[in-house]
């Protein structure tokens with residue numbers, strides 16, 4: 001089983017559309033949507049939810065009014081300003097769940113044991129079936145953090161399912177950016193596919209993403225989306241990647257069919273036979289060819 005994580009450095013580069021087509025092209029895939037802050041792969045892959053689970057990224061403190069004697073100890077101790085004064089009320093203190101960092105100090109030191117410290121439900125994650133294979137995806141609550149932990153969980157579950165079902169690939173739709181959730185989506189993965197566009201911001205984001213994969217020593221490949229909107233920049237970006245030891249596995253042309261396929265909720269390679277679909281098939285074939293070469297090399 002081979003795990004391929006697709007990342008882009010920022011949103012809006014066509015990453016999810018690419019992932020949908022790779023999932024359609026891959027034989028025996030499982031798919032993990034790790035873009036948990038803005039999950040939209042389900043819009044194309046139409047998963048049927050089989051299991052739903054709560055996700056807890058940490059604990060939250062809450063004062064139990066009947067036990068609290070309003071001594072103010074928690075107010076003094078909380079370094080995050082999460083304990084607020086409840087003027088002229090009983091109890092005289094309350095905890096703001098948005099500010100609470102879940103450190104547990106107030107609960108530990110409360111003389112009356114009046115602070116409950118329970119796992120907070122920050123979102124849900126799902127095991128679903130799609131017409132391509134199993135899919136693990138998630139929904140993080142609004143303004144919730146700890147998405148790195150949820151990303152790791154989604155990936156882990158998809159890998160377990162793929163192993164149990166003897167599947168060939170896990171295709172991971174990674175989160176945007178280069179922060180904690182992206183690190184959680186690439187650490188320990190077999191291969192990274194970076195998708196970028198020939199724009200100034202694409203060039204900038206690519207540099208950051210390449211730094212990340214090189215730091216973690218993950219074999220990475222590059223695919224240029226909408227390469228024909230700026231051929232000179234496409235060449236520049238390809239050279240950047242090649243100089244950093246990252247092979248280019250294909251260029252995808254700009255085509256309005258990408259948006260039309262999304263509206264029809266279909267992976268592009270199923271929506272059209274236009275040259276843009278051939279571009280995508282070439283990306284997949286070249287990627288697998290390169291991966292096979294690397295694997296043969298590592299076994300020799």
Ligand code: SF4
Nearest residue numbers: 068069071072074110
């Ligand atoms: S430390 Fe405990 S008893 Fe004192 S104000 Fe806070 S919750 Fe109430």
Ligand code: SF4
Nearest residue numbers: 078100101103104106
């Ligand atoms: S758990 Fe920590 S952050 Fe939350 S209210 Fe208590 S002391 Fe403050």
